[in-house]
Amino acid sequence: MGERPADTSPEAWELVLRLARDQTPARKLSQVNELTKDARRMALAGLRRRYPGATQAELRARLAALLLDRETVQQAYAWDPAREGY
Numbered sequence: 001m002g003e004r005p006a007d008t009s010p011e012a013w014e015l016v017l018r019l020a021r022d023q024t025p026a027r028k029l030s031q032v033n034e035l036t037k038d039a040r041r042m043a044l045a046g047l048r049r050r051y052p053g054a055t056q057a058e059l060r061a062r063l064a065a066l067l068l069d070r071e072t073v074q075q076a077y078a079w080d081p082a083r084e085g086y
Contacts, residue, residue, distance in 0.1 A: 040067075062086060 001020055004013040023031075040063065047054070047062050054062070065073045065081035073079050 001017055004010065008016075020028075043066055044059060044063055047059050047066075051058065051062065061073065061077040061079035062081075062085070064077055065079060065084075065086045068076075070081055073081055
């Protein structure tokens with residue numbers, strides 16, 4: 001899991017590592033899924049703050065522009081991130 005953070009005691013870090021190792025693959029996948037959803041919600045909240053008048057369709061396109069390559073966004077959303085913004 002990487003290097004121990006400077007603000008974490010060796011004992012606490014060992015506990016974190018043990019708990020992570022003891023999780024089932026399904027539980028780990030569930031956590032990744034939840035973190036991904038949370039990251040998308042935060043990105044969407046940022047987009048709403050930057051573009052308060054945007055429609056839901058525009059927000060979806062802008063979110064897609066953050067996540068996907070330009071060509072895919074253009075084809076799937078008829079949105080050009082280079083011209084319209086991210």
